[in-house]
Amino acid sequence: MIRTLATLALFLSAGTALAHGPTPQKVAGTVTIKAKPDAVWKVVGDFGGIAAWHPDVAKAEATGGNAEGATRKVTLKAGGTLVEGLDEWKGPERTYSYRMSDPDLTALPVSSYSATLTVTPDGDGSRVEWMGRFYRGDTGNEPPETLSDEAGRAAMNRYVGDGLKGLKAKLEGGPTP
Amino acid sequence: MTSGARLIGLLALLAAWPAAGEGLFVASQQAARLTRIEAGAGSAARPVAAAPAVVAADADGRLYLSHPDGKAISVVAPDGSVRSLPLEAQPFGLAVEPDGRRIYVGDWSGNRVIALSADGAVEGEAATGPDPAHLVLGPPGRLYVAEREGRSVGVIDTDAMRRVGGFPVGDGPFALAADPARARLYVANVRSNDVTVIDTAAGRVLATVAAGASPYGVAVTPDGARVLVSDQHAAKVSVIDAAALAVTATVPVGHYPEGVAILGGFAYVANWFSDDVSVIDLATLRETRRIPVAEGPRSLAVVPRAPEASR
Numbered sequence: 001m002i003r004t005l006a007t008l009a010l011f012l013s014a015g016t017a018l019a020h021g022p023t024p025q026k027v028a029g030t031v032t033i034k035a036k037p038d039a040v041w042k043v044v045g046d047f048g049g050i051a052a053w054h055p056d057v058a059k060a061e062a063t064g065g066n067a068e069g070a071t072r073k074v075t076l077k078a079g080g081t082l083v084e085g086l087d088e089w090k091g092p093e094r095t096y097s098y099r100m101s102d103p104d105l106t107a108l109p110v111s112s113y114s115a116t117l118t119v120t121p122d123g124d125g126s127r128v129e130w131m132g133r134f135y136r137g138d139t140g141n142e143p144p145e146t147l148s149d150e151a152g153r154a155a156m157n158r159y160v161g162d163g164l165k166g167l168k169a170k171l172e173g174g175p176t177p
Numbered sequence: 178m179t180s181g182a183r184l185i186g187l188l189a190l191l192a193a194w195p196a197a198g199e200g201l202f203v204a205s206q207q208a209a210r211l212t213r214i215e216a217g218a219g220s221a222a223r224p225v226a227a228a229p230a231v232v233a234a235d236a237d238g239r240l241y242l243s244h245p246d247g248k249a250i251s252v253v254a255p256d257g258s259v260r261s262l263p264l265e266a267q268p269f270g271l272a273v274e275p276d277g278r279r280i281y282v283g284d285w286s287g288n289r290v291i292a293l294s295a296d297g298a299v300e301g302e303a304a305t306g307p308d309p310a311h312l313v314l315g316p317p318g319r320l321y322v323a324e325r326e327g328r329s330v331g332v333i334d335t336d337a338m339r340r341v342g343g344f345p346v347g348d349g350p351f352a353l354a355a356d357p358a359r360a361r362l363y364v365a366n367v368r369s370n371d372v373t374v375i376d377t378a379a380g381r382v383l384a385t386v387a388a389g390a391s392p393y394g395v396a397v398t399p400d401g402a403r404v405l406v407s408d409q410h411a412a413k414v415s416v417i418d419a420a421a422l423a424v425t426a427t428v429p430v431g432h433y434p435e436g437v438a439i440l441g442g443f444a445y446v447a448n449w450f451s452d453d454v455s456v457i458d459l460a461t462l463r464e465t466r467r468i469p470v471a472e473g474p475r476s477l478a479v480v481p482r483a484p485e486a487s488r
Contacts, residue, residue: 022245022269023206023228023245024206026207026450026473028450087390087410087411088390097410097411099391116410116412133409133449139286140286
């Protein structure tokens with residue numbers, strides 16, 4: 001049974017590898033944080049350091065620091081692994097962009113995504129915007145419910161929302177959600 | 178009562194839809210709207226069937242929309258009337274013969290290009306490499322297709338409707354632009370972050386030009402001197418000098434820029450995430466304005482000149 005599941009997971013991964021359907025979806029989240037932009041950037045701007053603030057992340061293994069082409073392998077607490085590559089990292093502007101390298105439908109039911117995270121001043125504090133574009137897990141015309149646009153939206157919104165809440169909690173010293 | 182209201186709504190819509198003529202049109206996928214950009218401002222948006230991905234135009238001003246999830250092509254006539262051509266496929270890429278007598282449709286998950294008559298009858302199909310994305314017509318009888326998961330561009334003989342060859346390109350070829358003057362084809366490769374330049378007359382790859390992150394749209398100026406590439410993940414447009422075959426300028430635009438089109442000394446860029454269109458002055462290579470449009474603009478089409486009055 002375990003073997004069957006493993007084979008199935010492999011098959012799903014291979015079958016949708018790098019798939020990129022015709023109907024992209026948006027994900028976007030923002031949060032305001034009572035901390036200076038530099039302080040927020042110090043935490044969130046480290047591409048490989050996502051495990052320090054994202055409550056859904058168990059661990060992240062990174063290579064390449066914050067240079068273009070750096071990678072991070074993010075293992076989720078709920079299972080599954082996201083392998084992501086850094087496209088652009090601009091310290092002075094406090095923003096970075098990255099994209100998924102290999103899909104893992106057990107981590108997020110999407111076949112492809114890219115995202116940008118930006119920290120800007122907001123009054124005495126900061127505003128963090130995390131936005132991205134993704135494609136449903138099954139990019140064919142009749143996706144199963146678990147790999148539909150709706151399923152992808154729900155999962156991506158949850159992942160981004162949890163992350164921003166976690167970041168705010170870490171920086172403001174509140175309880176971790 | 179209801180039908181009366183509907184009729185009035187329809188009349189209002191048709192009245193608001195400008196007659197054909199030189200112009201630029203933008204398809205918004207999320208909002209299912211087609212917007213005409215006129216004199217640098219969005220002038221009229223009309224509803225269309227759900228989730229249009231690509232818009233193309235013929236010389237008579239007819240506009241064609243692909244609906245990948247709706248298994249159909251919409252044809253919008255210059256008078257505003259719409260015909261839906263159902264198609265058992267996942268239609269994405271579109272190319273139309275200038276006279277509108279043939280429509281080529283890429284079937285994304287079906288790995289083929291389908292040729293339709295003007296009334297939607299299937300006239301033939303050609304197998305392609307995996308995940309056919311954008312299409313572009315070349316010299317008479319030739320159609321090029323970006324084979325996104327094949328690292329290739331397929332060459333289709335449109336008379337035989339058969340794939341007669343291919344070019345190796347970068348990783349994730351998605352968008353195409355043809356320059357008939359220099360017999361060149363420019364291919365935007367999403368994953369390898371570069372543009373493959375093909376000499377279609379000699380039948381060989383001429384160069385690979387590094388671009389920004391995720392090149393997702395491409396257009397050539399009418400004189401063939403410059404190639405504009407939208408860098409989707411970098412929120413900018415890279416300008417390639419066609420002689421030097423290198424990026425000589427970059428222009429910041431909105432978030433997730435995709436389709437690029439050129440008309441009358443300006444380049445127009447559909448910013449998918451920002452829900453607007455960037456207007457770039459080609460003389461100064463600066464963004465001069467942003468025109469808000471309905472949600473999810475991805476694709477642009479140019480109607481090159483006014484149709485003859487008799488049509």
